Amino acid sequence: METPPAIRARGVTKCFGEVIALDGIDLDVAQGQIHGLVGPNGAGKTTLLGLLLGLAVADEGRLEVLGAPLDGTPGGVAGFVDGPGLYPSLTARKNLAALATLHGRDARTAGIDEVLAEVGLTDVADDRVRGFSLGMRQRLGLAAALLTNPRLLVLDEPSNGLDPAGKKHVHGVLTKLAADGTTVVLSSHRMDDIEALCAEATILATGRVVFSGPLSKLSAENRELDYRLRTSAPGEARRLALDAPGIHIVDDVGTQDVLVVRAHVPALDELVTRLVRAEVAVRELAPTVSPLEAAFLALTEQQESTR
Ligand SMILES: Nc1ncnc2c1ncn2[C@@H]1O[C@H](COP(=O)(O)OP(=O)(O)OP(=O)(O)O)[C@@H](O)[C@H]1O
Missing domain, CATH: 3.40.50.300 (P-loop containing nucleotide triphosphate hydrolases)
Structure with a gap:
């Protein structure tokens, strides 16, 4: 049974x-x-x-x-x-x-x-x-x-x-x-x-x-996340991020060397490749909130806004 x-x-x-x-x-x-x-x-x-x-x-x-x-x-x-x-x-x-x-x-x-x-x-x-x-x-x-x-x-x-x-x-x-x-x-x-x-x-x-x-x-749901990006050459990284397809600069977080970018993973991969090709070292690259937290926020905010 x-x-x-x-x-x-x-x-x-x-x-x-x-x-x-x-x-x-x-x-x-x-x-x-x-x-x-x-x-x-x-x-x-x-x-x-x-x-x-x-x-x-x-x-x-x-x-x-x-x-x-x-x-x-x-x-x-x-x-x-x-x-x-x-x-x-x-x-x-x-x-x-x-x-x-x-x-x-x-x-x-x-x-x-x-x-x-x-x-x-x-x-x-x-x-x-x-x-x-x-x-x-x-x-x-x-x-x-x-x-x-x-x-x-x-x-x-x-x-x-x-x-x-x-x-x-x-x-x-x-x-x-x-x-x-x-x-x-x-x-x-x-x-x-x-x-x-x-x-x-x-x-x-x-x-x-x-x-x-x-x-x-x-x-696993495919969504764009915000990532903190810290590099050895912030100005050059910013220029490359502006040019890269599928990358949106969300915010300059106030500190000179950190950029927050919003992207799907494949676009982020492409940006990292471009940074490395330009000899810009990536010192930190991590989502600002975990993928689960991001999914939670997106789902609950969506519901609040349709109320
Ligand atoms: N005894 C009650 N009398 C009047 N309204 C109530 C009562 N209990 C809950 N509510 C209302 O029902 C809704 C759901 O409340 P509930 O406490 O279940 O939410 P919750 O998800 O547990 O919130 P929290 O995380 O703040 O504890 C809220 O709008 C709350 O104000």
Whole structure:
């Protein structure tokens, strides 16, 4: 029998008064995948994650989670939106014990020490949450979700407040979970976060899906990018760039020796060949934003302008 997708959305719409937060969302997420949900502020990411967690109900459309229509609080789903709900006056361990009890489990056998270790909070297990940094709260929220052994983990901006080491640790936890079959859906404003963790992503803009699929497809899309070009002879490089086919000088970035040019890759190749032929050394040539970020910006700006 075919495994049902972890999430299947068709025409999902959610309004808050006059505001259309989600506008006919179609989405498929396969089980065991880490799927990124990315988009600018107000795109509808939190609203969609909230629906998956059963915190709100769609006005229209059909939403299936783990093979069943979403009806009330979905079984097998855990996570948080807008930061984890924690008791500040309790310790990390007591927060998890309270949660285990709430789920009808014996706190002594619920695996609290294991999840604390997994998210790297063993050393502060008996400290009150009131003194925790944002990053520590995020980790404790993840531990709370792990305690319920979810089949679908839903996380809103889980990297918020994490330092680079913390982010790496959390990414490791999520990667291991997915390898063991848990589906993870997480939101971020940042394409680099999504790129580090996810093979597939959905880009939302003003409540609509503007892309959904493998990141490789997004980055492979043939588009012009802006490149910083630093050479040994800036004046000559500028003259050659002006003459070269398919090269547009976007901006003199203020410093004498750097030029920003917009081009497709073949035109850029031709410019480099001309520079070398003219004995101008190329000291730096790199896109000003990553190809994925450029695709994200182009898609979301397009959607904003057609609003
Ligand atoms: N409870 C609510 N009441 C009224 N409007 C809401 C509510 N929740 C969300 N909205 C509106 O719905 C739209 C989508 O908001 P949402 O929080 O889902 O976006 P987001 O992509 O998560 O944004 P951000 O990245 O800023 O968190 C926004 O215009 C927001 O103002």
